[in-house]
Amino acid sequence: MEIEIKTFEELTKNDLYKMLQLRSEVFVVEQDCVYQDVDGKDVKAIHILGWEDDILVAYARCFHPGDYFEDASIGRVLVRENYRKLGYGHEITKASIQAIKTKVKADKIKISAQTYLVIFYESHGFKTVGDRYMEDGIPHIAMIRV
Template sequence: MEIEVKNFEELSSKELYKALQLRSEVFVVEQDCVYQDIDGKDERALHVMGWENDILVAYTRCFQAGDYFDEASIGRILVRENYRKLGYGHEITKASIEAVKTKYKADTIKISAQIYLVIFYESHGFKTFGDRYLEDGIPHIAMVRA
């Protein structure tokens, strides 16, 4: 997988389309979750994209402190369904952590994690805090990596 990191202005219309399409495919269709994915925050985000040839197979978006949470953050973390179990989730997460450190000079990163992925994120140094909560009908918990 080849990873690219771009701010919104650097994205081609084709790259933006593929990112929005994949996010919709995973978060809206696969997870059967009706929510507003295009939330007006993409323009402030750093987009981390994992490509296999011309196929977007993994994606995240990252924010500097204050743009989403008080801390820098990573969200919309996903891997295309038929590319899971190849380690791409770990690769895109590592690349996103590095992008936040490099671009935003931030060591503290917050995420809103789906409960079933807590062990995955713990393997990347995140720790849970606070109570579980529902986000778009799915159980989540806040996690921080410091």
Template sequence: MKIAVKTFQELNTQELYDLLQLRSEVFVVEQDCVYQDIDGKDLKALHIIGVKDDKIVAYTRCFAPGIYFEEAAIGRVVVPLEERKYGYGHDIMKASIKAISGHYDTQDIKLSGQEHLKKFYESHGFKQIGEGYLEDGIPHIAMVTA
């Protein structure tokens, strides 16, 4: 898998289409969750894109401190169902943490993760803060770098 880090302005139309299609495939269709994925925040995000054989197999979007949370943020962490057995989620998280450090000069990161992925995020140095909550009908937890 090759990883690219791009601002919204650096994305070409095919990349934008592919990443929006992947997010819809997983977050809307697979998880049966109707929500507004295209939320205007992509314009301010760094897009971390993992590609294998011309297909996006892992993706996140990252934000500078103060845009999404007080801390830098990672969101929309996604790997298509058929690619989850290869560890691409771990690769894209490492690349996202590195991108935040390099672009925003901070190690303080917050995310709103689906509760069932708690151990996954903990393996990347995150710890839960506060109680769980529902976001778009799915149990989530807030997590920050330890």
């Protein structure tokens, strides 16, 4: 998988279309969750795109402190369904953490993790904080990496 890191302004129309299409495919259709994915925050985000040839197979977006949470943050982490089990989730997460360190110049990262992914994020140094909560009808928990 080839990883690209882009600001909103650096995204091509093709990048943007494929990114929104994949996010809708995973978060809206696959997870059967009706929510407003186009939330106005993409313009502030750093976009982490994982490509196999011309297919977007993994994605995440990162934020400076204060743009989403008080701390730097990572969200919308996903891997296209038929590319899971190839380690791409770990690759896109590592690339996101590195982007926070190099582009945002922050060490502390907060995420809102779906609870079934707690062990996955713990393997990347995140620790749960607080209680579980519902977000868009899916159980989540806040996690911090310092």
